[in-house]
Amino acid sequence: xxxxxxxxxxxxxxxxxxxxxxxxxxxxxxxxxxxxxxxxxxxxxxxxxxxxxxxxxxxxxxxxxxxxxxxxxxxxxxxxxxxxxxxxxxxxxxxxxxxxxxxxxxxxxxxxxxxxxxxxxxxxxxxxxxxxxxxxxxxxxxxxxxxxxxxxxxxxxxxxxxxxxxxxxxxxxxxxxxxxxxxxxxxxxxxxxxxxxxxxxxxxxxxxxxxxxxxxxxxx
Numbered sequence: 001x002x003x004x005x006x007x008x009x010x011x012x013x014x015x016x017x018x019x020x021x022x023x024x025x026x027x028x029x030x031x032x033x034x035x036x037x038x039x040x041x042x043x044x045x046x047x048x049x050x051x052x053x054x055x056x057x058x059x060x061x062x063x064x065x066x067x068x069x070x071x072x073x074x075x076x077x078x079x080x081x082x083x084x085x086x087x088x089x090x091x092x093x094x095x096x097x098x099x100x101x102x103x104x105x106x107x108x109x110x111x112x113x114x115x116x117x118x119x120x121x122x123x124x125x126x127x128x129x130x131x132x133x134x135x136x137x138x139x140x141x142x143x144x145x146x147x148x149x150x151x152x153x154x155x156x157x158x159x160x161x162x163x164x165x166x167x168x169x170x171x172x173x174x175x176x177x178x179x180x181x182x183x184x185x186x187x188x189x190x191x192x193x194x195x196x197x198x199x200x201x202x203x204x205x206x207x208x209x210x211x212x213x214x215x216x217x218x219x220x
Contacts (some may be wrong), residue, residue: 002173008032008039009177012155017046024124024132024199028155030096031197032175093159097197100134105159105195108136116143132201139163139188139196147185152202154178161194163187 008016008029015021016029033040089098092105100122103109110118120136136159139145145163155177162171163186170176170186178184188194 002035003171004036004038004173006168006170006174006176007036008042008155008175010042012153012177013039013042014046017043017050022132022153022199022201024134025153025155025201027096027100027122027134028157028175028197028199031094032157032173034094034096035173036175093197108138110138116140117145132199134197134199137196137198139186139194141188141191141193144185144187147183152180152200154198154200156199157197159195159197161188161192162190163194163196164189 012021012025012029016026021029033043089095091098091101091103093101101108108120110120112118116139118138120138122134122136124132124134139161141161155175156170157175158170158172160172162169164170165184165186167176167182167184169189186194
C-alpha cells in the first residue's frame with residue numbers, strides 16, 4: 001500500500017466536486033483520488049453535503065427511493081482502498097492519467113528542458129493552453145528545480161521517486177497543492193528519477209534571472 005502523507009486541499013476538492021477546476025488540475029486530482037482512500041472519503045462527504053443541500057432547498061425534486069432511508073444515505077460512500085500494485089493501468093499509471101498518454105510510462109519520449117530535467121506535455125481540453133498546462137516532469141537524482149512561485153495554482157502528484165523542498169518530503173502518491181503564496185525549489189532526493197504529474201492554471205514565476213530567460217523556451 002502507498003504511504004500517502006500529503007493530500008489535496010479542501011478548497012481544491014470542493015472545486016473538483018463542483019466541477020469548477022481547470023481541466024488540467026482536475027486530471028491530477030482524479031489521478032490522486034484513484035490511489036488515496038482518505039481523499040476519496042473527503043470527496044464522498046462533500047458530495048453528500050451538496051446532495052443534502054439540494055434535498056433541503058428543493059425537496060420535491062429529490063425524493064429517496066426508500067422512504068425509510070434518508071436521501072443522503074443513498075449516495076455512494078467511500079470507495080475501498082486500492083493496493084499500489086493494482087491501481088496501475090496497462091500504461092503504468094492510474095486511468096485518469098492514462099487517458100491522456102499515448103505510450104506506457106516506461107516509453108515516454110522525454111524532451112530535455114535543462115540538464116537533469118525533462119518533460120512530456122500532455123493534452124488539455126480543446127488544446128487551449130488558456131485552460132492550463134499539464135505535463136509529466138522527470139527530475140534526475142540530486143537535481144534541483146529552479147526556485148519559483150506561482151501566478152495561480154500548481155498541483156503536483158509524485159508518480160515515482162521523491163523530492164524534498166521547504167514544505168517537506170513528497171513521495172509516490174503524495175500531492176502538493178500550492179497557490180500563489182508559495183515559493184519553493186524541489187530537489188529529487190533519492191538515487192532514482194523523480195517523475196511527477198504537474199498541472200498549472202497560470203505560468204510559474206521563476207526567481208533567478210537565468211531561469212526567467214528560459215521560461216519562454218520551456219513553456220512552464
